[in-house]
Amino acid sequence: DQQVKQNSPSLSVQEGRISILNCDYTNSMFDYFLWYKKYPAEGPTFLISISSIKDKNEDGRFTVFLNKSAKHLSLHIVPSQPGDSAVYFCAARWSGGSNYKLTFGKGTLLTVNP
Amino acid sequence: ETGVTQSPTHLIKTRGQQVTLRCSSQSGHNTVSWYQQALGQGPQFIFQYYREEENGRGNFPPRFSGLQFPNYSSELNVNALELDDSALYLCASSLTSASTDTQYFGPGTRLTVL
Numbered sequence: 001d002q003q004v005k006q007n008s009p010s011l012s013v014q015e016g017r018i019s020i021l022n023c024d025y026t027n028s029m030f031d032y033f034l035w036y037k038k039y040p041a042e043g044p045t046f047l048i049s050i051s052s053i054k055d056k057n058e059d060g061r062f063t064v065f066l067n068k069s070a071k072h073l074s075l076h077i078v079p080s081q082p083g084d085s086a087v088y089f090c091a092a093r094w095s096g097g098s099n100y101k102l103t104f105g106k107g108t109l110l111t112v113n114p
Numbered sequence: 115e116t117g118v119t120q121s122p123t124h125l126i127k128t129r130g131q132q133v134t135l136r137c138s139s140q141s142g143h144n145t146v147s148w149y150q151q152a153l154g155q156g157p158q159f160i161f162q163y164y165r166e167e168e169n170g171r172g173n174f175p176p177r178f179s180g181l182q183f184p185n186y187s188s189e190l191n192v193n194a195l196e197l198d199d200s201a202l203y204l205c206a207s208s209l210t211s212a213s214t215d216t217q218y219f220g221p222g223t224r225l226t227v228l
Contacts, residue, residue: 004156036219043118043204043219044157089156101147101170102217104156 003027004092006105014113019077021108023090026071030092034102035064035075038087047088048075080112118207118220126226127195135190135223139207145169146188147217148180151202163188164210192225200227 005024013019023033031052036044050057050064050073057064063076077084087109091102119138127133139146145164149157159172163182177193186207192199202224206217 006156034216041221043206043221046216046218049216091156100215101159101162101172102149102157103159104149106154106156 002105003030004090004103004105006088006090006108008108009106010109010111012111012113013080015082016079019075019080019084019110019112021075021077021088021090021110023073023075023105024071025073025092027092027094027103028071029094029096030103031095032093032100033064033066033073034091034093035062036089036091036104037084038089038107044089077110080110082112082114085110085112118205118218120203120205120220120223122223123221124224124226126228128228129195129197131195132191132193133195133225135192135203135205135225137188137190137205137207137220139186139188139205140218143207143209143218144186145208145210145215146182146186147206147208148188148190149204149206150174151204151222152198153201157204160190195227197227200225 034049035047038044066073087107089107090105093100121136147162148160151157161171162169166182179191182188202222204222206219208215208217
């Protein structure tokens, strides 16, 4: 049972354009969502997060949008740069648990072409 | 500030053997979580250690066990290795086990079981 779903295994965009990565979740207990970026041979790196009390969080070129009613979040990267090429993981957690394990999606491979 | 480190980088074992993977948490962090990332999948939570005690466990059998030491470094032990245990094993440290703390990942150990 996959509680966090990233339905697009890959995405290719041109440098300077917008990249939109999508994520859906099924567990309504999740109240905090994160995006991690992973380069080959490295561990995932935290990128940006959003609490369920918000619908938008922005950090430089990165913006995360949360639609709770649709159980959907998206990561927007504007403008996209070749260095953004990586696997992006959406993750979710429930803050009320005894530990805050992260539940990850399968990831989306973003390729930004020069 | 030293980041999360893991050893070894790569490991090859045969079915039935036992393996120990090691993780040094980021300076000042007292919580370590372990994840298994199979090929084409997102990381899956194995367990978390907080101040040398197991603080939650994912859906993994008892042959996956762990330890955390007084300096907050950690070990993941897997007994009776199976072919499906082949994966990237990631450890992540956080300042505390509080739900608001970001998890910082190491580069992982690539385990191959033949």
